[in-house]
Structure formats: structure tokens, C-alpha cells
Amino acid sequence: MSVLVRFAPSPTGALHLGGLRTALYNYLFAKKLGGKWILRIEDTDAGRAVPGAVDGIRSALEWAGLEYDYGPGIEGPHAPYFQSERLDLYHKYAHRLLDSGHAYRCFCSPDRLATTREQLARSGSNATYDKACLNLTDEEVARRVRAGEKFIVRLNDGNLPDRSNPKDLVFGALRDAHASLPTDPVLLKSDKFPTYHLASVVDDHEMGISHVLRGEEWLASLPLHLDLYASLGLKPPRFAHLPLLLNPDGTKMSKRKGDVQVMDYQRKGWEPEAVLNWLALAGWGQSHIKTLQEDASSPSSSCSEGEDHHHHHGHQHVYKTAPDSTTVMTLPELIREFDISSLTHRRTVLDPAKLEYLNKHHLKRKMDESPESKKVLAERAHPIVKAAFPSSPYTSAGYVGDVIKLLEGRLVTVTDIANAAPYFFVDPDYNSDEATKMYEKINKKTYATVLQRLEALFPEILPSWDATDISVFLQREVDALGLKQKEYMTILRHVFTGMKAGPGMADTLQLLGKDRTFERITNAQKHLDADISQ
Numbered sequence: 001m002s003v004l005v006r007f008a009p010s011p012t013g014a015l016h017l018g019g020l021r022t023a024l025y026n027y028l029f030a031k032k033l034g035g036k037w038i039l040r041i042e043d044t045d046a047g048r049a050v051p052g053a054v055d056g057i058r059s060a061l062e063w064a065g066l067e068y069d070y071g072p073g074i075e076g077p078h079a080p081y082f083q084s085e086r087l088d089l090y091h092k093y094a095h096r097l098l099d100s101g102h103a104y105r106c107f108c109s110p111d112r113l114a115t116t117r118e119q120l121a122r123s124g125s126n127a128t129y130d131k132a133c134l135n136l137t138d139e140e141v142a143r144r145v146r147a148g149e150k151f152i153v154r155l156n157d158g159n160l161p162d163r164s165n166p167k168d169l170v171f172g173a174l175r176d177a178h179a180s181l182p183t184d185p186v187l188l189k190s191d192k193f194p195t196y197h198l199a200s201v202v203d204d205h206e207m208g209i210s211h212v213l214r215g216e217e218w219l220a221s222l223p224l225h226l227d228l229y230a231s232l233g234l235k236p237p238r239f240a241h242l243p244l245l246l247n248p249d250g251t252k253m254s255k256r257k258g259d260v261q262v263m264d265y266q267r268k269g270w271e272p273e274a275v276l277n278w279l280a281l282a283g284w285g286q287s288h289i290k291t292l293q294e295d296a297s298s299p300s301s302s303c304s305e306g307e308d309h310h311h312h313h314g315h316q317h318v319y320k321t322a323p324d325s326t327t328v329m330t331l332p333e334l335i336r337e338f339d340i341s342s343l344t345h346r347r348t349v350l351d352p353a354k355l356e357y358l359n360k361h362h363l364k365r366k367m368d369e370s371p372e373s374k375k376v377l378a379e380r381a382h383p384i385v386k387a388a389f390p391s392s393p394y395t396s397a398g399y400v401g402d403v404i405k406l407l408e409g410r411l412v413t414v415t416d417i418a419n420a421a422p423y424f425f426v427d428p429d430y431n432s433d434e435a436t437k438m439y440e441k442i443n444k445k446t447y448a449t450v451l452q453r454l455e456a457l458f459p460e461i462l463p464s465w466d467a468t469d470i471s472v473f474l475q476r477e478v479d480a481l482g483l484k485q486k487e488y489m490t491i492l493r494h495v496f497t498g499m500k501a502g503p504g505m506a507d508t509l510q511l512l513g514k515d516r517t518f519e520r521i522t523n524a525q526k527h528l529d530a531d532i533s534q
Helices: 017-032 053-064 087-099 110-122 138-146 196-206 216-231 262-267 272-281 331-337 352-369 371-388 397-406 414-420 433-440 444-461 467-481 485-496 505-512 514-533
Strands: 004-007 036-039 103-106 152-155 186-188 211-215 238-242 287-293 307-312 315-321
Touching (some): 004 017, 017 211, 017 262, 017 272, 017 331, 036 053, 087 103, 087 186, 352 397, 397 505, 444 485, 467 485
Parallel strands (some): 211 238
């Protein structure tokens, strides 16, 4: 069976991390199994639609590198991809249900429905509707329709065909949650637009969707969807419900708490590969079990690393370790490793510290990958540096790229470059809190001696100005002055950067260049003279 899956967001706002993870799992599932995936826009609730939301969803997927096979802008055999353009289909299927007695028209007013609901609740009933319109005669229904009375179409839950209860690909066997469904659920609203339930079932069938991978919040609706497939005489797709993502404090991710929109991560300079890596592994179980029929062609001695085989009743149990949640993986690697049966049932906490770790490593990987990827990073960081240091002459894209390379492993995101090492773009601020605290702990006599020797002896290495030569010179100075390495390096860091930490001193000075290096020796001397004269 060819695999076709769909990611079907509603255009009610920006794409969130949970939605991006659902899109990612659909993408990985399709790619792993040689299938395709569709972007379908579920826009039947016009009142909640947000202008520009579809463009936002598309640009977020594009930023993440998740290219869909069919959908808005990429026409294919399953068009149209907006549910609002498929209303005739939903009406056709609603008529099929009405004709077979699996659905009926309900003419009750909203006020009557609300009153009925309250009365049923007060009487201790679990029902949400009294089925008043179920017993209308065909003649009465036809008369009221002709008179233009508004109606909704309800499923008749008292006339459902027998059906199976298939296992979920993530949660396995599920208990039938029919009791939690409303009485005779609404399928078509009075404005002739379908509810999510009818629209998604019809579209998944019409588009030939083989597997539905969607959020855990739809588990409660699964019995209704299976009832609809059975009532229409259609074969349902396989379902996989994805556990929810939680905030670090264990609360459900919501729009009101912190960064949940994909564009927040894009704006703050996170690498899309790191965000996908983070989301993909948030929910992969630590191990999963496959049971294979044992035969002569699969000897147990062929275990690969990380797998453990046990024999039991003629079956071979393969215990395969899933990647750790901080394993650095690219999209092709995620596709190769993805296995839907390895997803945990537990709701998963998204730990921001893991994203920081992964982002650092993806940045490093890009820097080491090729000159082209280094250039792309530099071009992304360039406007950030220009905005932070508008009067600095040291902000060219090429120079920014050299700074990123030197800060490799120290940057969490490319946008950190301005805060991480401002001294590459402007002179150190000796009056900053950090520089002042460093200076207070330094012996002023030693500081003066170091400055004098730097000024006198540094010209020795001027012709090459090479990091190796600078390093040899600085080591010789430590020995000549009889200082501890840390004491000497603290003085140098104060003079040249005004900050406690940073890349190696020799590399820093090589990148600053000889003119700026000597300028900073002069500036530090002026700062010392001013301090002594006070």
C-alpha cells in the first residue's frame, strides 16, 4: 500500500511548536516509507480564521525545510486543498448518511438545545440532546426544508453498524470512548458547513490518506470518526495519535506561555535543523520492541550495535535503543532512524536547555560543513551585527563569518554574536561592570609591566601576525614575568576584550589585527594612567 499522509492545520493563527512536530512526524513517516504528504487547510470555521495565517503556516514549514508534496501552491491529484472549497463533497456524503438512516435533520433552535442540555444535566443524564427531531416524519422534514427552516445534520448514534476497534500505532489497543461523545454528534452545521468530524473523514477518504498522524487531543473523537467510516461503508486509515508537548513546569503548551510560535524561534536565530531535531526526539521512547518471525535467513548472531536479541516461543524479540533526546541529527538522519512504534505514550516536556545544546552543535556542524554554509550563517548574522554596532567599520559579512568561526561552540544561536563578543566590533568598555570587576582583582603594578612589555616586544611578531607566533610569544612572556598563566591571561583579556571569557587569546589577537591590537594597548595604558592619577 502506498503511503499518503496529511498535515491539516486550521488557519486560526501562527503555527506552533506542537503543530510543527505533527508536520515533522508526517514528513518523516512519509519519507521513511517512500510515500508522500499533503498540506490541507481545515478552514470550515470561518469565524475563527485569521487573515494571513495560511501564508504564515507555509512560511514556517518552508523555514523548517519541510516541503510538502501536494497542497496550497503545489497542485496535485487531491486538489482543492482548502476545505472551504470542498463543500459539495461534504453535502454529498451527508446525503448518503441521511438516505441510509445513519443521520437525520434537526430543526431545534440554539435556545431549545441549550435548555434541553441543562435539563438533561440536572436530571443526572449523560445525554446532551433528547433526540426530539429523530422521530419527525419524512413529510414533516420535507415540509420544513421547503419552508426554508434552518437545520443541522446529526449522526444517529442509535443506528450504528458494527465495526472493529483497530489499534492505534502509538497507543496500541484503546478502550472505546463512546460514552464521552455528545448525543447524536453534529455533522453539518446550519450554515451548511461541516464540522471537523465529517470534513476530515470525507477528505481523508477522498484523498486516499493511508495513515492519519495527529495530536493526542483527537483521541476522544476517534470513536465518532470510526463510526462515520463504518456508516459510510468506507475503510478507515490507520491512526497514530501523538502525545502532547508540555512546558518545563508540566503544563500544556499554550499561546499565553512563553515562546510557542515557530516564528519566535525563527526570529531569535535558532537553526531550523536544531528545532526539528529537538521536536523529533521529544517523545521518541528510550527503547522499542519489534517481534520478528524467526527464520533461517535472520540468524540471531546478526545483531547490530545497540540491539539485543532474545528467543522466545519461535519469535525473535529485537530491543532497539532509540536515540537519546540530545543526539545531534540532521533531517536525513531523522528520516533514517524514524519508527512510529518507538514513540512514547507519555506527554513530553520540551526542555529549552536541550535545544541550546543541539543548536550549538548544529551551528558547529554548519561551520565545518562547507564554505557555502559558513557564508549563509554570516549573511544571517550580518544585519544583527550592523544593527547592534551601527558606527563600527568592522561589520562586513566576511569578517562576521570569521568571528562566528572563532566563537564556534560558544554561540548558542547566531543572534548571540553581538552579546557574546562585542569586542570584535567595537573597543572594549573598561567601565562596564564585568571589566571593572576584573580590573579590581588585578595587581596594578603587574598590569603596568605587562602593558610596557607588550608595547616594547610585540613588534617582534609584526611581520607574520600569525596565531601560532602570537601564542609562542605570550607563553614566553608568562615565563619571563614569572606569572601564573591565569593571572597573565586575565590581564590580557581585560586589555583586549574587557570580558572574562572568550576564544583563545592568540586567535583573538590575530583576528583583531595588529593595528587594533596596538590601539587597545594604548587605550588600556590611558585607562591605567587615569586610574593612578585619581
